[in-house]
Structures are given as structure tokens and as C-alpha cells.
Amino acid sequence: MSQTVIQDPSAAIDIKVDVELRNVFKVFNGDTAVRGIDISICQGEFFSILGPSGCGKTTTLRLIAGFEEPTGGEILIRGKSVAHVPPYLRPVNTVFQSYALFNHMTVLDNIAFGLRIKRLGKAEIQQRVSEALRLVKMESFARRFPSQLSGGQQQRVALARALVNRPAVVLLDEPLGALDLKLRKEMQVELSNLHQTLGVTFIMVTHDQEEALSLSDRIAVMHEGRIEQIGTPSDIYENPQTPFVADFIGDTNLFQGYVEASDPAALQITTDKGLKMVVQPQETWNGATSQPVVVSVRPEKIQVSLNELDNQPNCYSGRLKHVMYLGTHVHYLVELSSGDCLTVLQPNRAESLPALHTPIHVYWSATDCLALTA
Amino acid sequence: MLLVPAGAWLLLLLVAPSLMILEFSLHPGLRPGQAFGAYGLGNYLQIFQPIYLQVIGRSLYFAISSTLTCLLLGFPVAYWIAVMAPKRWQNLLLVGFVLPLWTSSLLRSYAWITILRPTGVLNTLLSTIGLPTLDLLNQQSAVLIGLSYNFLPYMVLILYASLEKLDKRLLEAAADLGANPQQVFWKVTVPQTLPGIAAGCLLVFITSLGDFVVPELLGGASSMTAARLIYNQFLGATRNWGFGSSLSMLLILAVSVSIALLIKYGDQEPERY
Amino acid sequence: MPPTNFRNSRFLKRSPQFSMTTRRRFLQASAAATTGVILANCQRNLSDVGSSDGGNTASPTSGSTDTLHVYTWADYTDQELADSFTQKTGIRVVSDTYDSNETMLAKLQAGGGNIYSVIYPSDYMVQKMIGMGMLTELDKSQIEGVDNLRDKWSNPGYDPGNAHSIPTTWGTTGLIYNSTVLNPNPEDWAYLWDEQRQISRKMTLLDDVREVMGASLRSLGYSYNSVDPAEIEAAHQRLVELKPAIASFKSFGWEDQLMTGDTVLSMVYSVDAISATLENPDLNYIIPASGSSVWTDTMAIPTTAPNPEAAYAWINFLLEPENAARAVERLKFATPNQPAFELLSNELKENTDLFPPDDVLKNCEGIAPISQEISELYDRYWTELRSA
Missing domain, CATH: 3.40.50.300 (P-loop containing nucleotide triphosphate hydrolases)
Structure with missing residues (x-):
């Protein structure tokens, strides 16, 4: 088939x-x-x-x-x-x-x-x-x-x-x-x-x-x-x-928030914990400003960096709380300064793993996350 | 070691009495208070006299007919309670159905006398609605009614236990494969509950074979059964304990063989998974 | 009492309407008679009803001299009798009942009867048990009032000189019928055959081989106790002829059907018939003219009796005319005790069903013990009759 x-x-x-x-x-x-x-x-x-x-x-x-x-x-x-x-x-x-x-x-x-x-x-x-x-x-x-x-x-x-x-x-x-x-x-x-x-x-x-x-x-x-x-x-x-689908199918990180401003190319979203996010709306998007939304980011879509990156819209600082070595992948648990906890899945690139409690930055592009009407 | 108490009980309550009856049965014409005479098979040969064969034949006829009646009446009832009735009503229905068991079987037989006698409940009812009356009491039909009524609750209980365990998904599976309700019943329900059917039939058969209250009370003049014949040999005027014992051994044998058959063939059914 | 007699005189005391309590008591007693739980008899503790050890027959109280265990027919004793005995002697009475002589014999032979000091065997059973050495020879110096017995019972054939037993009740076998339905009324056994069409399937006979065969023998002019195989064969053939007309063989429970009109005639024991006739004036009891059986029940002390002193006290108590008469008034059995008879009300004294005149009794015989071979012959014919 x-x-x-x-x-x-x-x-x-x-x-x-x-x-x-x-x-x-x-x-x-x-x-x-x-x-x-x-x-x-x-x-x-x-x-x-x-x-x-x-x-x-x-x-x-x-x-x-x-x-x-x-x-x-x-x-x-x-x-x-x-x-x-x-x-x-x-x-x-x-x-x-x-x-x-x-x-x-x-x-x-x-x-x-x-x-x-x-x-x-x-x-x-x-x-x-x-x-x-x-x-x-x-x-x-x-x-x-x-x-x-x-x-x-x-x-x-x-x-x-x-x-x-x-x-x-x-x-x-x-x-x-x-x-x-x-x-x-x-x-x-x-x-x-x-x-x-x-x-x-x-x-x-x-x-x-x-x-x-x-x-x-x-x-x-x-x-x-x-x-x-x-x-x-x-x-x-x-x-x-x-x-529900985002959460049920695969792993994802969800942020509750609302739309601050929207244009066809990007939504400006503020989460309940105060993070600013930029999300590219889906084709079917028809929400309005101040619409409550849930932002979904798949763990494998999140990048990790030790340095802050100015050119990324969705870049947040946090610290590494937990690292799980999975062989082909490495699973990170990152606590953002806002208090949110993120799971991140990265291919194992054979680099030395960052130490626990290391200050760290996570980021993703506007196309790698979804805004779903709650 | 754990088998010792059970074994002792079995020996005391089952094996020893049976051996005693066997011993009695091997002394022709043995009477109580007499010294045991020579061993012989006279008591067993006596059974083959036509009048005694006739008595045994009647007992078998009563037992087999009441077993079939109980099965035919009991299966739909048990099926209804176990499969079709709402779950929360099942216990209540079951209790209701076996409630007659809480009364003495003698009382139930007397109730049937009241119903079946010439001027009884049934005939009063029949003549009220303009139907001809029936002369059922003191006939074989009254015995069959009484036996079936007495043992129907046992049949229903056993069939219920079997039908209640029946995996309802098997019925759905059969329907799914194209079997209409009749085909589902004969190809799945019946084979699946066969051990229960066999156990129920066996129980009714054995108990009605040994029953003599019902034939005695409802059967009228021609109601001599094997159980009553045995009774007469032990406690009647003849007091021929030897012959009574040989008749008892025959019953014990018949019952043992049927149980053995049940265990052998009832066990062949593969275990549920 | 005749052999395998499932008599139950408790039934006598029921009302025609069948009150619930009597019904239950009746069923209890007849359950013992029919269900084969023969050796486990209904037991009543007459002097101590309701007490915690009331049902305790399991432990023989052979060591105790203040308890008397009596093994008897249902309702030959009652609470009042036991109470007055206890009052007089201080001896507690525990009574168990049986429904046939054979049951009583079987229990005693099996060793389950060794708690009883008094038993109530019938005439032929007395003879049988004497032969088996199961009855104590009575010490007449310990008994008062044997001379109160009527002549007929002073030297009975089954126990010459009453050496082992004291007659206490007697009765006859006969026919009870509904006089408003039957015409003509029966007078003799021959009626059953002559009027077979009129009474077809509306007749019950006793469930007792010797009584039924005896009646048939008598109707042919033979002895009730015939041991001639040809005569027995002829009596059997005559019963086979009658068979299609017989609704059932019943020693008890025939009253219902007779009173509702389902049956019109029953062969019964006088002791059961009398209260039925007292309750329903349409019912009459007759002793067939050609003769019937007359039976006597006695008191005896088994050789295994644990408490013979109390047994003698019990026998003496019941030989006292006042006590015997009171029992007859309540329980409606015939007494062989002449002074007791004198004490009865005229109504009872003149009841010819209870006390038939001598010219009727002269044709009657007691059921006599017979040899094993003849007994088996009877039994085979009986089985044949009951299964054909």
C-alpha cells in the first residue's frame, strides 16, 4: 500500500x-x-x-x-x-x-x-x-x-x-x-x-x-x-x-499561552510563565489576537547550545537537570529560568555530554513548533 | 501427608460402607441377626428375574426421562439467567429459581398432589376455562412431573455455572464468522457447556434414580422403583439384606460408571486459555 | 401393629381444615417414614422441651438413673403423660419415635438402640424379638396391675403369659368409605371386587404386603396368615385383577383424598380411621364381615436397657387405670386395660370402631410371623403387584 x-x-x-x-x-x-x-x-x-x-x-x-x-x-x-x-x-x-x-x-x-x-x-x-x-x-x-x-x-x-x-x-x-x-x-x-x-x-x-x-x-x-x-x-x-493529538502522539513539550499579535507569517505568543514565542501558524489557522493557545514543540526539534544565540526567535536559558544516554540519542531534561521543564532529544553526536546543572540555552525555529487552539 | 485426613474420611464414609454392602451382597439370602452363610452369587442372579428387571427398567425410565425433561426445561432458563438477564438481577433470579430447594422434597411432592389430584388445582383451573380434566395423579406422568420439578433447580444451577463461565466473545466470534443464532448455539454454546450439561444430567440422573419419595407419593399403585425395592429388602417384612445389598451394589456400580465416564470424557475438553 | 406399618397417629389430631402446624408435624413424621432416613427418627424430649440438652440422644446416658429413654410409635406418649410421670417419679423422659417395627428392630440390631429402656413392639415383633433373645423376661414382682388386662390379652399367643411384654394398645384393620357416595355400602372384602367399577381409581389400599395379601386371602376364605403357596398364588391373582382399580397404596395421607372426594374408599388401620370418622360424619369405618387383622402394641424392655428400674416405673405408671384412660381420651387408641376402659366416657366406650364387639372380633386374626421362604414369596408377589 x-x-x-x-x-x-x-x-x-x-x-x-x-x-x-x-x-x-x-x-x-x-x-x-x-x-x-x-x-x-x-x-x-x-x-x-x-x-x-x-x-x-x-x-x-x-x-x-x-x-x-x-x-x-x-x-x-x-x-x-x-x-x-x-x-x-x-x-x-x-x-x-x-x-x-x-x-x-x-x-x-x-x-x-x-x-x-x-x-x-x-x-x-x-x-x-x-x-x-x-x-x-x-x-x-x-x-x-x-x-x-x-x-x-x-x-x-x-x-x-x-x-x-x-x-x-x-x-x-x-x-x-x-x-x-x-x-x-x-x-x-x-x-x-x-x-x-x-x-x-x-x-x-x-x-x-x-x-x-x-x-x-x-x-x-x-x-x-x-x-x-x-x-x-x-x-x-x-x-x-x-x-490532545500533539500530546498523545509522540512526546512533546506544551506551553499554555495566548496570542499577542498575529500576521499570516508569524504569531507572537506569550506563555503563562511569561516566555515570548514566535510560531508560524498552520494553514488552517484562524485564531484571533488574545486567543488562548497551546504551543507544542517536539523534543527532537529543540536544539541545545552552550552559548546564547541572538538570531533565534525562540531561545531560552535554563540549566540541565538530567541527562539520559539512550545510545542512538541523548535525552535531556532542561529547566528554563521561567520554571518550565523541557524534554529535549538530540542525536548522539559522540561529543562529550554537558555536565549536570550546566547553564544551557535551548532554541527552535518558528516552523518547528505549532500553535494549537486550546 | 496432607491427603491423610481426606483419605481417612473417604475410607470411613465411602469405602468401608461400600465394602460392607459388597460383603452382604455375596451371602445369598442374608438376614440381620443371622450368621453369614456361604459365599455365592445368588443375590445377583436374583436381580435377573423378570419382575426385578422390570423394576430396574422403570427406575431407569423415570431417571432418564426426568433428566431429559430437566435438561430441556433447565437449559433455556439457565441460559436466560446467565447470558440474557441483566447482570445485577442474575443472583436474585438464581436465588428465586432455587428457592424451592429450601423446602423439603416431601413438601414439594405434596404440593404436586394438591395440584394434580382429580379435584385439585389443575383440574379446577381446566374445568373453569372449559377444558377437559386430566387424570394425572397416581400415574407415571405425575412421577415425571414430580421428579423433574424436584431436580430442575439442580440442573439450572449447574448449567448456570457453566453458561456463566461461557466466553461471550466466542459467541460473537461465531456470529462474526457468519453463524446465525441457531448455528452459534449448536456449534459453540453447546460444545462449550458440554461438561456442565454432562454434570447436570449426571446429577439429576443419579438423584432421580435413587429417589423414592416422588414415585411413592405420586406414582400410584404401579410405582415400585429400585430404591423402594432396596428399602423393602432392608426394612420391609422380608428383610433380605443380601438381595437388598446386591441391588445396592448395582446402583453403586451404575453411578460409579457414569461418574467415571464423565471424568474421562469430560476432561478431554482442552483448558480455557 | 402390623408389619411395615407407616402409621402416623399424629395425623389424627389435625383439624379438617388442615392447620399449618399439624400439617408440618405430619410431614415431618411422614418424611421419616418415606425418605429413607429411617434410622434417624424424629426425636422429642417430652419432659424437657426447649432445654439446651433437649436433643441430646447422641450421648447415651446409660449411667444416669434419672433419665428414661423411650422408643415408641408417634403419639403413644405425649407431653402431659411424660410430665405427670416425671412429677410422680422424678425421672426425666426422652422419647424417640419410629414408624415401623422393622425400623425399630433394625436400629436395635445395629446397636443404635442401646439407650432405650422401653420399646413398643407389635405382637408379631414381640414373638420375633423373643426368638432373637432381645427382650428381657419381665420380673412380675416389680409390676403392678397386670391383672387389669382384659382376658383376651392375659395370655396372648405371641407371648404366653405376657412374660416379655405388656399389651398397651390394640386395633383392627378395615375399610373407611364415604357413605354418601357409595351405594351399596361395603360390608366385606368382596365388595372391592364386586363394586370394582364404582370405586375404580378411587380406592387406596394399605402399603403393606401382609395386610393387603391377608385381605385378599380372607376374601377367598383362607387365613389372613396363609402359608400355602397355592392359596397365596390365588390371592395374588385376585389382587392382579383388582389392580387397575387401585389408585395407590397408602398407609398414611389417604385422609386428604377421602375428604376431598378424590377417593371414596380406603383400607386403613382403625386407630387412624376413628378420628377421621369423628371429624367427618360422612365417613364410616367397617371391619369386613369375613374377618380382618387385629393387632396389639406392647411395652417391653430390651435386654440392652440401661435403666430397667425406670422402665418398670414407666410400665407401672401406664398400667394405672387413670393414666391409661387419660391417654386413650387424648390419643384415641383402644386399651386392653379393663379398669381403664371403665373410666372412659360413654361416647368412647360405645364407639364400636374403637372397641368392636366380640362377634366381629371373633373372625379377626393377628398377623403371625411366617417363615423366611414364605415371607420371600409374599415379597415377590408384592413387588410384582407394585411394578406391573
Whole structure:
């Protein structure tokens, strides 16, 4: 899958929309889990819904699968409304968070389950099951029971069980959440490969931003039942539209403040602690003077210098509070004279590290930071 | 060492009495107060006389029919309580359903007499709404009603325990893979709760096989069961403890075999992960 | 009392409306009769109800001379009787009840009965237990009032000279029926067969092999205690003929159905029938003309009795006409004690159900012990009858 992303599917006629959510609400016993979300997911896209636990992302997935009916709004799959269509009639298959394999059946029977329900011919079932087993590299485990498999192996079976049905959409609910780090990395690669091989639409729910960033074509960041932002991974990372997205995706330093003066090229901002900052506004900027804002600066965008630099707009003095050596990078904690604490991430240039408590200057350009309306 | 107390109890309460019954059963025609005669299988051969086989056959018929009835009635109830009812009501519903267990089974059987007798509650109701009355009391049907009613709560309790542990995501997974509700039920719910079903059936089967209150009170003139036959051998006029013991051994054997089968095949289900 | 008799005379005292308390007591007692918890009998501490050690039969008080354990039929003793005995002698009475002679025998044989100093075996059981050496030969010098017994019980066949037992109650087996429904009214056993269609599935018989077979034998003109296999076979065939008309075999609990009209006729023991007829004038009790069984319950001292002195005191107490008469008035059983009989109200004295005239009794027999082989024959036919 290429990273050419269709921001507005309706604009591109040749791109088909597989799943569409229109102003979908879901209320459980008075608690609103999903508060009016709109998503269009294109055919063949790897789409992730990312957010902290309780943000409504799993509910959204279950609404698409049909395990929940929306309280309001509409869901369309391949252009058809699926209101009141039970899960077993929807052209989607789910890979469940803890796999939900049938422990009374062998791996083979688990994978063949959907095909047998469809009453396909014996030969076809056999052929498709072995294909699926090969796809997830589990050929030699067909006769085992799920309890005799490791977590990663169960994960593969769960994948095969969904994929063997050749669904229009594969829903993945925290598919790698139960695996250890190394296995997770491996499976991420395999998931990506599978997606590229099959060209099926994947919708994945995850709280792991790294997983979302590395696998997805597009990501929807959810927070408290709403979608904060939908965009490509770089979009989400480089141009977060809200303080929540900026904070949730990657590390960042945030300064609360307000706009003192604005022109199309630069915003003059004063933070609550009294720092003056110059920020280049985003294209979508439409804030006014005295608008409260949050300035976000990624740690890796901050430069460190032992000398004060007059030609930099955003240059502040402070002292080094903590240094963490990370091998490829060095992580600094800098306390500014204003009292703010900054994290700074610099490539390890093999220079000798500054000593603790050294007076130091940090700076960044107006284009390396973002002003987000609070 | 930790097994010693349990082992001692087992020996005292289970093994020793069973061995005693076995010993009794091997002396043909043994009566209390008599010296043990020669060993022999006469008591066991006596069982194969047609009248006794008929009694055993009736006991099996009562036990199997009431087990099936309990399963058919108990499963929907247990399923409803465990899966469909709101979580906070589950305990209350369960308590409500097993409440009859707090009364004596004798009392419950008397209640059924009141309901089923010719001028009883049921027939009064039927004739009020213009339907023909039923002669159910003192028939096999009354025994089946009584046994099923008595043991239904046990079945529901065991099935509930099993259904409550049922992983609901498996049901969703099956639906997700295209199974309609019936297919989900037969391909996932039933296999997943099979150990519970087997345990419930076994319990109802064993207890109704040994019950003689219900057949005695509701069954009328032709209600002799194996349990009553054993009772008659021990405490009736004949006092043929030898024959009674051989019948008891037969019941013990039947029960042990079914439990062994349950342990052997019930255990094959792979553990949940 | 006849064999395997699940009689429960507590039931006698219930009101026709079935008050809740009597119902529960009845159920308790019959639970013991039917659930097979036979050896664990309902126990009542007559003289010390409510005290903390009231239910303490587990520890035999054999060393104690001031407690008497009595093992008896339900309601042959009551609180009043026990209280007046305690008042007179200072001996505390703890009474346990049983529902059949066989239960009592089994408990004593199993060694669980060695706390009892007085037991109440029926006639044939007395004979059996004497044969087994389980009853103490009574020391007549310690007993006063044996000469109060009516002639018929002064030298009974089951225990010549009352050497081991003192008769205390007696009764008959007969038919109770609803006189407003049945026409003609029954007079003899033959009625069951002659009017089979009229009473079909509205009749109960006793749940007792010897009584039912005895009745059938008698209806054929044979002895109630026949040991002739051909006669027994014929009696069995006759019962098979009757079988479709029998609703159930019940030794207790037949009252309900009779009073509600679900049944119209029951074979019963007189002791149970009398209060039913007193409660409901539509119900009549008859002793079949061709003869029935007559039974006697006695007091005896088992050889294992821990407290024979108290046992003698108890027997003497109950032989006193005033005490015996008071018990009869309350508990409605027939007494073989002539002076006690004289003390009864005319109403009871003239109740021919309770005290049948001699010309009726002359056809009646006591249930006699029979040999093992014959007993097994009876039992096999019984099993066949009950399972067909």
C-alpha cells in the first residue's frame, strides 16, 4: 500500500469507499461512548483508530462489526446501510483482542468454521484453509488445539480464521496487544505484509501509537468519544490539530499561552510563565489576537547550545537537570529560568555530554513548533 | 501427608460402607441377626428375574426421562439467567429459581398432589376455562412431573455455572464468522457447556434414580422403583439384606460408571486459555 | 401393629381444615417414614422441651438413673403423660419415635438402640424379638396391675403369659368409605371386587404386603396368615385383577383424598380411621364381615436397657387405670386395660370402631410371623403387584 492518501474520497471517483460512518452515536445506559463520528474508509486502506482506553475506539469497531447497534447516525458498508443487519450477515470479519478461538476445536476447524457455515464444498474448504494456514505460516499446527499454542501462534490462527472468509473488511481489535514486544514487532511486519498481499481493507483499533504510525495508511485519533483528527501518520505527527493529538502522539513539550499579535507569517505568543514565542501558524489557522493557545514543540526539534544565540526567535536559558544516554540519542531534561521543564532529544553526536546543572540555552525555529487552539 | 485426613474420611464414609454392602451382597439370602452363610452369587442372579428387571427398567425410565425433561426445561432458563438477564438481577433470579430447594422434597411432592389430584388445582383451573380434566395423579406422568420439578433447580444451577463461565466473545466470534443464532448455539454454546450439561444430567440422573419419595407419593399403585425395592429388602417384612445389598451394589456400580465416564470424557475438553 | 406399618397417629389430631402446624408435624413424621432416613427418627424430649440438652440422644446416658429413654410409635406418649410421670417419679423422659417395627428392630440390631429402656413392639415383633433373645423376661414382682388386662390379652399367643411384654394398645384393620357416595355400602372384602367399577381409581389400599395379601386371602376364605403357596398364588391373582382399580397404596395421607372426594374408599388401620370418622360424619369405618387383622402394641424392655428400674416405673405408671384412660381420651387408641376402659366416657366406650364387639372380633386374626421362604414369596408377589 502506498502512502498516497485520499483526504477526501468523494473527490477521487476511482476510489471506492468500503466503510462509512455518518454522525454515529452510541449510548450505553446513559453513558455516551461515541459522540457523533464521521469516518470514510477506502477500499484496500489500512485504517487505524487510535486513542487511550475508554475513548470509544473499540465501541466504534463493534458498531462496524454489528455487535452493537448505533444509537444515532448511520453506518454503510460498501455503500449499503447495515442498520439492523446482524453480525453474521455483514461482509466483515473480526480478529478479537484475545483471539476468541474456539477451544473445543482444532486450529483447522477454527479456520474452517466460517467456510463450513457457508456450506462450501469440502475440496474448496480444504484448499482455502491450507492457503490461509500457509499465509500465516501455521501449516504444521493444523491438528493442534488452541490451548496448545503460544500467544503469537494463536494470533496467527485468529488472523487466518478471519482472512479465510475473504471479507470486504477485516476488523482488528488490539490485535497485538497481548504479545510481548519482540513478537509484536514481528507481527507488525507480517500484518503489513498480509495487508499488502491481500489488498483487503483493514480497520485496526489500537492504543499503541507506534503500531498505528508504522502500519496505517490513515489514523483516526479518538478522545472521549470524538474524533480529534484523521490523517496520515506524518500528518498526525507533524501537524496535530489539537493539543490532545500533539500530546498523545509522540512526546512533546506544551506551553499554555495566548496570542499577542498575529500576521499570516508569524504569531507572537506569550506563555503563562511569561516566555515570548514566535510560531508560524498552520494553514488552517484562524485564531484571533488574545486567543488562548497551546504551543507544542517536539523534543527532537529543540536544539541545545552552550552559548546564547541572538538570531533565534525562540531561545531560552535554563540549566540541565538530567541527562539520559539512550545510545542512538541523548535525552535531556532542561529547566528554563521561567520554571518550565523541557524534554529535549538530540542525536548522539559522540561529543562529550554537558555536565549536570550546566547553564544551557535551548532554541527552535518558528516552523518547528505549532500553535494549537486550546 | 496432607491427603491423610481426606483419605481417612473417604475410607470411613465411602469405602468401608461400600465394602460392607459388597460383603452382604455375596451371602445369598442374608438376614440381620443371622450368621453369614456361604459365599455365592445368588443375590445377583436374583436381580435377573423378570419382575426385578422390570423394576430396574422403570427406575431407569423415570431417571432418564426426568433428566431429559430437566435438561430441556433447565437449559433455556439457565441460559436466560446467565447470558440474557441483566447482570445485577442474575443472583436474585438464581436465588428465586432455587428457592424451592429450601423446602423439603416431601413438601414439594405434596404440593404436586394438591395440584394434580382429580379435584385439585389443575383440574379446577381446566374445568373453569372449559377444558377437559386430566387424570394425572397416581400415574407415571405425575412421577415425571414430580421428579423433574424436584431436580430442575439442580440442573439450572449447574448449567448456570457453566453458561456463566461461557466466553461471550466466542459467541460473537461465531456470529462474526457468519453463524446465525441457531448455528452459534449448536456449534459453540453447546460444545462449550458440554461438561456442565454432562454434570447436570449426571446429577439429576443419579438423584432421580435413587429417589423414592416422588414415585411413592405420586406414582400410584404401579410405582415400585429400585430404591423402594432396596428399602423393602432392608426394612420391609422380608428383610433380605443380601438381595437388598446386591441391588445396592448395582446402583453403586451404575453411578460409579457414569461418574467415571464423565471424568474421562469430560476432561478431554482442552483448558480455557 | 402390623408389619411395615407407616402409621402416623399424629395425623389424627389435625383439624379438617388442615392447620399449618399439624400439617408440618405430619410431614415431618411422614418424611421419616418415606425418605429413607429411617434410622434417624424424629426425636422429642417430652419432659424437657426447649432445654439446651433437649436433643441430646447422641450421648447415651446409660449411667444416669434419672433419665428414661423411650422408643415408641408417634403419639403413644405425649407431653402431659411424660410430665405427670416425671412429677410422680422424678425421672426425666426422652422419647424417640419410629414408624415401623422393622425400623425399630433394625436400629436395635445395629446397636443404635442401646439407650432405650422401653420399646413398643407389635405382637408379631414381640414373638420375633423373643426368638432373637432381645427382650428381657419381665420380673412380675416389680409390676403392678397386670391383672387389669382384659382376658383376651392375659395370655396372648405371641407371648404366653405376657412374660416379655405388656399389651398397651390394640386395633383392627378395615375399610373407611364415604357413605354418601357409595351405594351399596361395603360390608366385606368382596365388595372391592364386586363394586370394582364404582370405586375404580378411587380406592387406596394399605402399603403393606401382609395386610393387603391377608385381605385378599380372607376374601377367598383362607387365613389372613396363609402359608400355602397355592392359596397365596390365588390371592395374588385376585389382587392382579383388582389392580387397575387401585389408585395407590397408602398407609398414611389417604385422609386428604377421602375428604376431598378424590377417593371414596380406603383400607386403613382403625386407630387412624376413628378420628377421621369423628371429624367427618360422612365417613364410616367397617371391619369386613369375613374377618380382618387385629393387632396389639406392647411395652417391653430390651435386654440392652440401661435403666430397667425406670422402665418398670414407666410400665407401672401406664398400667394405672387413670393414666391409661387419660391417654386413650387424648390419643384415641383402644386399651386392653379393663379398669381403664371403665373410666372412659360413654361416647368412647360405645364407639364400636374403637372397641368392636366380640362377634366381629371373633373372625379377626393377628398377623403371625411366617417363615423366611414364605415371607420371600409374599415379597415377590408384592413387588410384582407394585411394578406391573
